[in-house]
Amino acid sequence: MKNLINYTLHLADNALILGHRNSEWTGHGPILEQDIAISNIALDLIGQARNFYQYAAQLINYSTHQPINTATEDTLAYLRNTNEFKNCLLVEQTNGDWAKTILRQFFFSAYQFYLYQQLQNSNDETLAAIAEKSLKEVTYHLRWSSEWVIRLGDGTEESHSKMIKAIDDLWMFTGEIFEAASYEKIAAGKGFRIDVSLIKNNWLQKVKDIFDEATLGVPQNSSMRSGGKEGKHTKLLGNIFNEMQFMQRTYPNCDW
Amino acid sequence: MIQPENITAEKIWKLLEQVADPEVPVVSVIDLGIIRDINIIDDQVEVIITPTYSGCPAMDMIKMNIRMILLQNAIQHIKITTALSPAWTTDWMSEQGKEKLKAFGIAPPTIKQQVCRTALFHDEEAIQCPKCNSYNTRLISQFGSTACKALYQCNDCCEPFDYFKCH
Numbered sequence: 001m002k003n004l005i006n007y008t009l010h011l012a013d014n015a016l017i018l019g020h021r022n023s024e025w026t027g028h029g030p031i032l033e034q035d036i037a038i039s040n041i042a043l044d045l046i047g048q049a050r051n052f053y054q055y056a057a058q059l060i061n062y063s064t065h066q067p068i069n070t071a072t073e074d075t076l077a078y079l080r081n082t083n084e085f086k087n088c089l090l091v092e093q094t095n096g097d098w099a100k101t102i103l104r105q106f107f108f109s110a111y112q113f114y115l116y117q118q119l120q121n122s123n124d125e126t127l128a129a130i131a132e133k134s135l136k137e138v139t140y141h142l143r144w145s146s147e148w149v150i151r152l153g154d155g156t157e158e159s160h161s162k163m164i165k166a167i168d169d170l171w172m173f174t175g176e177i178f179e180a181a182s183y184e185k186i187a188a189g190k191g192f193r194i195d196v197s198l199i200k201n202n203w204l205q206k207v208k209d210i211f212d213e214a215t216l217g218v219p220q221n222s223s224m225r226s227g228g229k230e231g232k233h234t235k236l237l238g239n240i241f242n243e244m245q246f247m248q249r250t251y252p253n254c255d256w
Numbered sequence: 257m258i259q260p261e262n263i264t265a266e267k268i269w270k271l272l273e274q275v276a277d278p279e280v281p282v283v284s285v286i287d288l289g290i291i292r293d294i295n296i297i298d299d300q301v302e303v304i305i306t307p308t309y310s311g312c313p314a315m316d317m318i319k320m321n322i323r324m325i326l327l328q329n330a331i332q333h334i335k336i337t338t339a340l341s342p343a344w345t346t347d348w349m350s351e352q353g354k355e356k357l358k359a360f361g362i363a364p365p366t367i368k369q370q371v372c373r374t375a376l377f378h379d380e381e382a383i384q385c386p387k388c389n390s391y392n393t394r395l396i397s398q399f400g401s402t403a404c405k406a407l408y409q410c411n412d413c414c415e416p417f418d419y420f421k422c423h
Contacts, residue, residue, distance in 0.1 A: 019311075033396060033397035033399075033407065034397070036397065036399050036400065036401070036407075037397055037398065037399035039399075040399040040400075040403055041399070043309075043311035043312075043313075043403055044309060044310055044311050044403065045311070046311050047307075047309060047310030047311020047312065048310045048311070050310070050311070051310055051340065125341075126340075128341065129339075129340035129341035129343075130310075130340055132340070132341050132342070132343050133307070133310060133340045133341070133343040133344075134310055135343075136343060136423055137309060137310060140398060140399075143376060143398070144398055144399070146376055147376050147377060150376065150377075
């Protein structure tokens with residue numbers, strides 16, 4: 001049960017943190033249509049996070065035999081500390097410029113696409129249902145972000161160099177996605193039917209295909225950073241919490 | 257008013273025709289195809305709904321409006337259950353709903369296979385302009401004013417319009 005809870009929280013945290021990062025673009029997008037696009041993607045991700053948190057809360061309340069529902073989607077999102085969050089480091093990275101945001105979204109959407117394809121066949125009915133629902137949304141995210149990687153990579157000299165800078169900034173965080181955390185290993189063994197190495201192969205192929213078309217090179221042999229999935233985060237997550245959790249911590253149970 | 261002993265699923269379906277989508281008020285929750293089932297056990301009414309998009313902010317309001325209309329009709333024991341699987345698809349939208357959308361100025365979803373794919377920079381499918389009926393239109397953005405819509409413009413009459421994208 002504990003591993004299932006941790007695995008569900010990991011899925012939720014990934015979606016919430018990237019959703020929050022994307023929402024920082026709302027009102028600041030490079031043009032109106034793309035401002036709306038990134039805000040829509042933020043909304044989809046936060047919606048997915050809510051579904052996972054609701055399930056995690058249900059599991060936590062059940063396993064701790066609480067008479068009342070102490071854990072809720074809100075307590076899990078707003079009242080846990082950085083060391084309890086299980087998102088990968090990639091999603092907490094700053095937005096930077098449009099190229100960096102696009103690349104972060106592309107890396108993550110490609111991962112989510114192959115992950116949810118497998119998760120929808122999981123023997124855990126709730127996780128399977130959330131994955132099936134979310135996959136339709138992620139298909140749009142992946143197409144949108146892939147097109148932008150190509151547009152910028154194979155665009156002007158300036159946009160190309162910004163994509164190269166974005167790859168330099170973000171590639172080191174991609175390894176962690178495929179390094180199974182303890183709860184992932186156990187969860188996989190319990191019949192979630194998640195094959196991380198297959199996801200990795202599909203992901204790498206996708207990145208190669210899109211980078212080829214975008215006239216960008218895939219980095220070789222770079223050292224990777226990890227720890228986020230086990231609660232060891234960069235200070236950036238704390239910066240996000242200063243804003244995201246401020247209201248609930250300052251005015252507990254506030255509602256609007 | 258429905259007397260408790262006279263509650264039938266058929267009457268509930270009829271009542272829910274009055275619950276509109278808060279974002280697109282011309283279509284009802286029945287037209288959208290998000291009501292999956294209605295179960296009546298004694299005097300308890302259970303309405304099973306399927307969300308359109310995971311983060312659709314209209315869903316909470318829709319749940320509240322369903323509850324309101326049932327309460328107004330003297331149904332007190334109400335349970336609203338969310339079912340995620342099978343996932344909602346625009347194929348479940350009623351023909352009547354699609355016509356209402358078009359009359360409202362929103363191009364209704366076309367059949368699913370035309371757009372739900374991962375191919376990049378795909379040839380834009382022919383979406384009909386809800387104003388002048390021309391098929392000579394172009395995609396402005398895959399993401400529109402709400403999660404369920406894309407933004408198009410008509411090349412003939414220049415009308416910008418929302419397209420209720422297939423899902």
